[in-house]
Amino acid sequence: KAGVTQTPRYLIKTRGQQVTLSCSPISGHRSVSWYQQTPGQGLQFLFEYFSETQRNKGNFPGRFSGRQFSNSRSEMNVSTLELGDSALYLCASSKGTGNSGNTIYFGEGSWLTVV
Amino acid sequence: AQSVTQLGSHVSVSEGALVLLRCNYSSSVPPYLFWYVQYPNQGLQLLLKYTSAATLVKGINGFEAEFKKSETSFHLTKPSAHMSDAAEYFCAVRPQGGSEKLVFGKGTKLTVNP
Numbered sequence: 001k002a003g004v005t006q007t008p009r010y011l012i013k014t015r016g017q018q019v020t021l022s023c024s025p026i027s028g029h030r031s032v033s034w035y036q037q038t039p040g041q042g043l044q045f046l047f048e049y050f051s052e053t054q055r056n057k058g059n060f061p062g063r064f065s066g067r068q069f070s071n072s073r074s075e076m077n078v079s080t081l082e083l084g085d086s087a088l089y090l091c092a093s094s095k096g097t098g099n100s101g102n103t104i105y106f107g108e109g110s111w112l113t114v115v
Numbered sequence: 116a117q118s119v120t121q122l123g124s125h126v127s128v129s130e131g132a133l134v135l136l137r138c139n140y141s142s143s144v145p146p147y148l149f150w151y152v153q154y155p156n157q158g159l160q161l162l163l164k165y166t167s168a169a170t171l172v173k174g175i176n177g178f179e180a181e182f183k184k185s186e187t188s189f190h191l192t193k194p195s196a197h198m199s200d201a202a203e204y205f206c207a208v209r210p211q212g213g214s215e216k217l218v219f220g221k222g223t224k225l226t227v228n229p
Contacts, residue, residue: 004158006158031214031215033215033216033217035217035219042219042220042221042222043205043207043217043219043222045216045217045218048214048215048216050214050215055214055215056214056216058216090158090159092159092215092217094215096215102215103161103164104149104161104209104215104217105161106151106158106159106160107158108157108158109157109158
């Protein structure tokens with residue numbers, strides 16, 4: 001069974017540009033969440049999508065957005081990149097039923113460097 | 116709001132020694148609790164999870180954790196450390212019902228000395 005797949009794994013962008021990261025969840029999983037990991041702030045929740053609807057959102061500016069497609073694949077976009085957006089972006093997937101201790105699986109992450 | 120506190124950002128043990136990584140949670144009702152491990156340049160791998168079925172939870176790689184409601188703790192232990200256990204460990208909490216959002220602690224970096 002394939003795990004959570006994130007692309008690209010590594011990328012370098014310039015300040016002011018935008019970036020799109022992609023995530024393919026485990027087959028059958030309907031919930032996809034995104035997290036930002038930095039040395040200073042640790043792991044912070046960005047947003048969660050379930051059945052193409054944003055179900056929960058973290059405390060990030062509007063430059064951070066996401067979406068989920070009918071096949072549960074998800075993308076997140078960061079516009080007008082800032083140096084502080086340099087981070088590891090992790091995607092997580094689960095069944096998404098929300099009423100039990102569903103196992104939440106993480107991808108390998110996308111390393112974004114903003115220069 | 117639920118939160119997690121991991122005591123000790125760095126823990127160093129000798130190979131073969133007991134590993135104890137501490138996690139305390141803040142929640143008005145028993146939450147779901149997780150321990151994840153992150154090896155360098157990799158994503159997060161689930162070690163174990165507490166979902167109220169049993170207070171002592173056994174995970175992969177010989178790790179286990181005990182849920183103690185009275186102490187609001189979920190400490191991770193392993194009787195004998197291996198060099199391969201060197202990694203960063205994260206405790207996380209997820210409220211019952213609703214979304215799959217995880218709230219993570221700051222992490223504990225485990226060093227295993229030969």
